[in-house]
Amino acid sequence: MNNLIIQKMKPIQGDITRLKVDAIVNAANKTLLGGGGVDGAIHRAAGPQLLEECRTLNGCQTGEAKITKGYNLQAAYVIHTVGPVYTGKPDDSRLLSDCYKKSLALADEYHVTSIAFPAISCGIYGYPVEKACRIALDTTVSYLKVNNTIQKVFFVLFSSSHLSVYQAYLDSIK
Numbered sequence: 606m607n608n609l610i611i612q613k614m615k616p617i618q619g620d621i622t623r624l625k626v627d628a629i630v631n632a633a634n635k636t637l638l639g640g641g642g643v644d645g646a647i648h649r650a651a652g653p654q655l656l657e658e659c660r661t662l663n664g665c666q667t668g669e670a671k672i673t674k675g676y677n678l679q680a681a682y683v684i685h686t687v688g689p690v691y692t693g694k695p696d697d698s699r700l701l702s703d704c705y706k707k708s709l710a711l712a713d714e715y716h717v718t719s720i721a722f723p724a725i726s727c728g729i730y731g732y733p734v735e736k737a738c739r740i741a742l743d744t745t746v747s748y749l750k751v752n753n754t755i756q757k758v759f760f761v762l763f764s765s766s767h768l769s770v771y772q773a774y775l776d777s778i779k
């Protein structure tokens with residue numbers, strides 16, 4: 606059972622803005638009006654229409670997700686989610702798990718079959734990647750066990766060290 610699910614999940618190294626998938630996920634902030642890191646890269650690649658649509662959304666709470674079109678991206682949709690700023694408190698993991706759950710549920714609602722996640726909260730928001738990786742992968746496995754629309758989930762890591770962390774954890778839960 607786990608193996609069939611895990612075959613749908615693929616960690617890769619690269620730039621998420623270049624991926625040909627139905628939806629890419631943005632690690633945004635509560636304003637949804639752009640920022641640094643992957644958020645800045647997605648807005649640059651999608652073009653100014655993305656910001657225009659984001660302005661109509663009235664922001665987003667931590668652990669929630671909202672969807673827009675992808676504009677100049679290869680992806681049809683961008684799912685914007687707001688990860689927690691890492692504090693070391695129990696709420697961190699719940700909120701980070703919510704980001705994955707809510708993003709996957711929104712993707713399903715829009716009949717998305719392939720989706721790509723960055724390492725939400727692992728940059729500017731300071732979440733240790735070893736901890737965040739377990740939450741990302743465990744939450745996705747649980748979701749895919751009970752929802753069959755999404756066929757492929759990419760985890761797009763910027764560095765080879767982050768890729769190794771993801772690959773090792775995925776191998777350990779096979």
Ligand code: AR6
Binds near residue numbers: 621633723726767
């Ligand atoms: N493709 C894939 N991963 C990337 C890319 C890319 N093009 N660019 C960066 N990363 P961060 P956060 C990695 O800081 O921690 C923004 O200003 C990066 O190496 O983008 O959730 C928002 O507006 C790291 O591993 O997101 C918020 O204010 C991961 O993506 C704040 O940053 C996430 O790093 C959100 O912080």
